[in-house]
Amino acid sequence: MVKSTRLRPCSRRDLCGDRVALIFQDALAALNPVYPIGWQIAEMFRIHGLQPDGGVDRAVIDLLTAVGIPDPARRAKQYPHEFSGGMRQRIMIAMAVALEPDVIIADEPTTALDVTIQAQIIDLLDRVRKRSDAGMIFITHDLGVVAELADRVGVMYAGRIVETANVFELFEDARHPYSVGLLASQPRMDSEDAELVAIAGSAPNPVALPSGCAFRTRCSRARELCAQIVPPLEIMGPGRQAACHFPVLPA
Ligand code: SF4
Structure with a gap:
């Protein structure tokens, strides 16, 4: 490129x-x-x-x-x-x-x-x-x-791609906690009582990001490692990547 x-x-x-x-x-x-x-x-x-x-x-x-x-x-x-x-x-x-x-x-x-x-x-x-x-x-x-x-989606948070997947996989089975939060906060037409769940907190200041993972101050899965090391974008399966130390895995 x-x-x-x-x-x-x-x-x-x-x-x-x-x-x-x-x-x-x-x-x-x-x-x-x-x-x-x-x-x-x-x-x-x-x-x-x-x-x-x-x-x-x-x-x-x-x-x-x-x-x-x-x-x-x-x-x-x-x-x-x-x-x-x-x-x-x-x-x-x-x-x-x-x-x-x-x-x-x-x-x-x-x-x-x-x-x-x-x-x-x-x-x-x-x-x-x-x-x-x-x-x-x-x-x-x-x-x-x-x-x-879309055919393929790249989800960005704080200026970085945190997940890539084809559009069906992302909507069915997102792996990064931010992607999961984004999808949960969308209104659904197919259910009357589906609750909208907002992502906690607000987006960080881009010139003063938290150490480690930029999403950690809003993430319910965050642990000590998340504050220490920026999670690299890692392969999560064919054509899929996520930048998370503790991704959401399929049940
Ligand atoms: S690396 Fe940690 S803080 Fe960041 S999204 Fe994953 S679990 Fe949450």
Whole structure:
């Protein structure tokens, strides 16, 4: 894996767009307010020196059509503030898939949107990702979205991955106490009296983490070892890992 934080800006620019694309949480902040959105989508082709079949203008209109922007030729000339939040996120998706990247990183792309628009955007992202055959890393706090979209899940706590598993294994049989706590705190539609159990305490200060395991001040399984040694990510079975000295094991 290329460590992009160490790349020079020009090398990073080469990587972005056709290998890796990003979709941000706040599309209004991510789009440039002083250029029409068609110009900004076309910039993807200009920066990479690409001339799509039919020309750049045609490609922009096709992309806007693909992400469900009505009247795309007229809308391409408008500015970001002339679009709703959901429409702006669609424009971000059009930019992300313009050069058919290998990987799309979507960083909480629906958090700022209302629930019905969230569902539309998730559906759109999934469709355009499949169409361009890209992989997607979807960063979210919403376990419902995880269940719907993900094949594999990496659970993060205090900036570290603490568990990885395929989505079915994680929901059926999580091993890390934080993953177990997260799942227990989700409302369930299939049971009226399922109790919601909150994880005790609150997230630690990222610049003053507890010694050893960062989750130990909130973990009911914590023992002395947890304060002494940071638990490494260890194999828990085929395709599964967890970073815990005393993982939750199947009964
Ligand atoms: S290492 Fe210890 S404190 Fe951390 S999650 Fe596992 S049992 Fe809990």
